[in-house]
Amino acid sequence: MSQRACKWYLLCPMKVYYEQGNLDRKWIDNYCLGDWGSCIRYQMEQRGQAHPDYMLPNGELRKELAR
Ligand code: SF4
Known part of the structure; x- marks a missing residue:
C-alpha cells in the first residue's frame, strides 16, 4: 500500500x-488513498x-452518479 494519495x-x-x-x-480508502495503482480509472x-x-x-459504471 502506498503512503501517498493518488x-x-x-x-x-x-x-x-x-x-x-x-x-x-x-472507495477513497481502498483506492485513492490506498492501492491507486489497481484503480481502473488510474490505469486508463x-x-x-x-x-x-x-x-x-x-x-463499474454508476450512471446515477452523473448529473
Ligand atoms: S484515479 Fe482512481 S485512485 Fe486515483 S483519485 Fe481517481 S478514483 Fe481514486
Missing part, C-alpha cells in the same frame, strides 16, 4: 461524489483512454 485525487470525480455524500468512503488515465466520470475505481 496523483489524480484532487481532480477526480470520485472525490467530488464522496464529498457530496454520494459515494461510500471505502495513464494510457490516455477516455472514461466517464461515473466509472468507479473497479470499472
